[in-house]
Amino acid sequence: MVxxxxxxxxxxxxxxxxxxxxxxxxxxxxxxxxxMMTINNLSFIFMWWVIFHNKGNINGWTxxxxxxxxxxxxxxxxxxxxxxxxxxNLPEYISNGNLDNYLLTPRSSLFIVSTSESTxxxxxxxxxxxxxxxLSGYVGWKTFFLMLLTSFLAFVIxxxxxxxxxxxxxxxxxxxxxxxxxxxxxLTFGMQPATIFTGWYKILxxxxxxxxxxxxxxxRIITEFEWKDLLLMILASIFFATVAIRFYHWGLKYYSSGxxxxxx
Amino acid sequence: xxxxFSKYLNLFQISFKQAWGNKANLSGMLFFLFILIFIYxxxxxxxxxxxxxxxxxxxxxxYLLFAEAVILSSPKIERILFEDIRSGTMAYYINKPxxxxxxxxxxxxxxxxxxxxxxxxxxxxxxxxxxxxxxFTLWQYPLIVLFCYISGxxxxxxxxxxxxxxxxxxxxxxxxxxxxxxxxxxxxxxxxLTIYPEWFVExxxxxxFYSIYYLTIKLVYDFSWANLGYVILLNSFxxxxxxxxxxxAYTKLSxxxxxxxx
Numbered sequence: 326m327v328x329x330x331x332x333x334x335x336x337x338x339x340x341x342x343x344x345x346x347x348x349x350x351x352x353x354x355x356x357x358x359x360x361m362m363t364i365n366n367l368s369f370i371f372m373w374w375v376i377f378h379n380k381g382n383i384n385g386w387t388x389x390x391x392x393x394x395x396x397x398x399x400x401x402x403x404x405x406x407x408x409x410x411x412x413x414n415l416p417e418y419i420s421n422g423n424l425d426n427y428l429l430t431p432r433s434s435l436f437i438v439s440t441s442e443s444t445x446x447x448x449x450x451x452x453x454x455x456x457x458x459x460l461s462g463y464v465g466w467k468t469f470f471l472m473l474l475t476s477f478l479a480f481v482i483x484x485x486x487x488x489x490x491x492x493x494x495x496x497x498x499x500x501x502x503x504x505x506x507x508x509x510x511x512l513t514f515g516m517q518p519a520t521i522f523t524g525w526y527k528i529l530x531x532x533x534x535x536x537x538x539x540x541x542x543x544x545r546i547i548t549e550f551e552w553k554d555l556l557l558m559i560l561a562s563i564f565f566a567t568v569a570i571r572f573y574h575w576g577l578k579y580y581s582s583g584x585x586x587x588x589x
Numbered sequence: 590x591x592x593x594f595s596k597y598l599n600l601f602q603i604s605f606k607q608a609w610g611n612k613a614n615l616s617g618m619l620f621f622l623f624i625l626i627f628i629y630x631x632x633x634x635x636x637x638x639x640x641x642x643x644x645x646x647x648x649x650x651x652y653l654l655f656a657e658a659v660i661l662s663s664p665k666i667e668r669i670l671f672e673d674i675r676s677g678t679m680a681y682y683i684n685k686p687x688x689x690x691x692x693x694x695x696x697x698x699x700x701x702x703x704x705x706x707x708x709x710x711x712x713x714x715x716x717x718x719x720x721x722x723x724x725f726t727l728w729q730y731p732l733i734v735l736f737c738y739i740s741g742x743x744x745x746x747x748x749x750x751x752x753x754x755x756x757x758x759x760x761x762x763x764x765x766x767x768x769x770x771x772x773x774x775x776x777x778x779x780x781x782l783t784i785y786p787e788w789f790v791e792x793x794x795x796x797x798f799y800s801i802y803y804l805t806i807k808l809v810y811d812f813s814w815a816n817l818g819y820v821i822l823l824n825s826f827x828x829x830x831x832x833x834x835x836x837x838a839y840t841k842l843s844x845x846x847x848x849x850x851x
Contacts, residue, residue, distance in 0.1 A: 354760065358760070358763045372774060499613040499614070503613045503617035503620075506620055510625075526631065
């Protein structure tokens with residue numbers, strides 16, 4: 326078990342090394358892409374800065390809390406896009422039968438599919454994440470550690486949601502764009518000031534669409550730390566990850582190369 | 590002239606039918622639209638209550654609906670053209686009795702039209718449910734729909750220009766994203782430019798996004814014949830510039846491209 330885990334880690338680092346080497350074949354291009362991504366993110370954040378500048382606060386949230394939200398969500402998305410983005414291609418692999426190639430490897434097929442794509446430009450998201458953390462005004466060793474921890478847990482939830490959505494392809498055809506749109510909707514939910522969701526909306530925000538674990542809970546953990554919030558986030562990430570992985574393995578039972586639509 | 594026109598009309602019809610047939614894609618898009626309108630309606634409702642501004646959500650959500658109609662209906666033509674250039678597909682079409690660029694553009698328009706009509710149709714219903722009375726009159730509605738559609742075709746043309754940058758760039762993905770984001774901000778795609786500081790609006794005025802997005806969509810809550818005339822004038826100017834760039838890039842590209850890729 327331990328040896329298997331160490332082997333997976335070794336493979337993971339080898340894949341990341343290859344990704345970096347590929348990206349740096351054209352150093353200028355790679356760095357420009359990272360810079361563009363950072364500018365892209367910062368310009369989106371600028372829109373929110375203007376809103377908060379005009380309105381002061383939104384149900385108690387100021388730009389500082391919003392900056393923390395951007396720090397956590399950008400770090401979580403960067404981790405997803407750099408190390409596990411392959412999962413978004415799962416519907417395509419299922420419909421054209423390419424999943425066979427991944428199932429035949431001696432490693433975990435989910436691991437191999439997840440690491441099959443990486444977008445170097447998303448290092449710009451990490452850059453944005455850290456810039457926003459330092460702009461938030463909540464700077465300190467404790468908050469820094471909590472920001473890193475919640476970013477990782479938010480990544481687990483983000484990845485789990487994407488995996489569940491991608492697995493729809495096991496049961497029905499043509500779900501690539503549908504999955505993309507549902508995932509986008511989830512991210513859009515997670516990038517809003519969490520305090521606009523109250524009452525029933527808040528329950529929906531933490532359960533069916535768990536975007537609250539991308540915004541509300543991490544920001545609360547960083548700003549007013551309580552063990553029960555951290556425990557809630559850890560349990561939520563374990564729960565969603567377990568559901569997603571089980572859903573994937575359940576979907577695999579319905580998969581055959583015959584899922585390929587069209588004529589060869 | 591008529592024959593040439595009918596070729597493109599047929600292409601338009603084929604891509605329209607293809608897009609219409611892609612039900613999963615369309616339902617995903619409408620689901621996303623619903624979520625977007627729901628979230629931002631909630632946001633402006635909360636801000637409206639907080640600042641005591643009634644109907645704030647109505648103005649901003651109708652604005653958002655037409656902004657999303659222009660943006661979400663855009664068919665990512667830049668990626669299609671870039672792939673065609675990189676893979677060499679373009680070279681196979683270049684000696685055919687049809688303009689490769691117009692073919693791709695008209696196909697994209699067919700696709701865009703389906704998405705646009707669905708977004709406006711479905712969006713109008715849900716926005717009415719969420720906000721109640723719209724900020725425009727009934728007779729202004731078809732004009733707003735028409736002019737936002739024209740903006741959508743211009744937006745597609747702009748992204749076609751981005752796709753042709755594949756002639757000079759190794760990858761256009763990030764450039765496309767950066768242009769998209771600039772359009773979001775300078776075009777006021779989520780929030781109207783009225784909320785931005787004056788210095789920022791002055792900069793935005795020098796970009797095509799100001800007229801293609803903001804000025805046209807602003808007709809939703811600030812309709813007047815003078816504004817409409819200004820929209821026509823500025824959009825004509827920017828479309829001339831975009832077409833000039835596309836003609837220049839496409840002429841260069843046609844000479845360079847081969848079946849092994851551009």
